[in-house]
Amino acid sequence: MRRVMIVGSPGAGKSTLAMVMGRALGLPVHHLERICFRKGWRWVPTPQRDAAMAQVFALPAYVLEGNYPQTFSARLADCDTLIWLDLPVLLRLWRVCRRLWRHRGQERPDLPEGSVETDARHQWAFWRYFLIDRLGVEDATATMVAKAPPGVQVIHLRSRREVGAFVAGLK
Numbered sequence: 001m002r003r004v005m006i007v008g009s010p011g012a013g014k015s016t017l018a019m020v021m022g023r024a025l026g027l028p029v030h031h032l033e034r035i036c037f038r039k040g041w042r043w044v045p046t047p048q049r050d051a052a053m054a055q056v057f058a059l060p061a062y063v064l065e066g067n068y069p070q071t072f073s074a075r076l077a078d079c080d081t082l083i084w085l086d087l088p089v090l091l092r093l094w095r096v097c098r099r100l101w102r103h104r105g106q107e108r109p110d111l112p113e114g115s116v117e118t119d120a121r122h123q124w125a126f127w128r129y130f131l132i133d134r135l136g137v138e139d140a141t142a143t144m145v146a147k148a149p150p151g152v153q154v155i156h157l158r159s160r161r162e163v164g165a166f167v168a169g170l171k
């Protein structure tokens with residue numbers, strides 16, 4: 001497990017798992033939201049995003065977390081381990097609400113520099129995405145995960161208990 005890709009719906013725990021894995025395995029952690037967005041939730045132009053991704057891929061080892069289907073193929077081609085956090089929607093909803101309350105008006109380390117999680121424009125887009133997620137994004141993730149090439153270890157975690165057992169096995 002040296003080149004790890006973590007995907008999952010909002011609130012699944014991608015950032016948290018990435019940080020835990022980074023510490024446990026001694027790997028640098030990269031967040032797609034910091035690669036794909038600039039301050040104020042503006043998209044990074046594709047050539048700049050691809051260049052930033054290439055810098056991550058040039059590393060001997062890493063943990064790279066986030067969704068962004070437009071980057072999925074490139075990430076999947078480079079990773080040796082794909083972790084899909086597929087937790088229940090009510091748990092994810094609780095986690096998102098808790099995270100919004102905890103970080104209201106503040107920056108999070110996994111967000112683009114200068115971006116505040118409670119920015120009104122971002123919130124509207126986020127909740128729209130969260131709701132649409134239940135209507136098909138999870139199926140798209142399952143389809144993409146099924147395309148993992150031979151040699152890529154796929155780990156599908158569906159509950160807090162499974163995530164906890166996985167983390168315990170890292171130590």
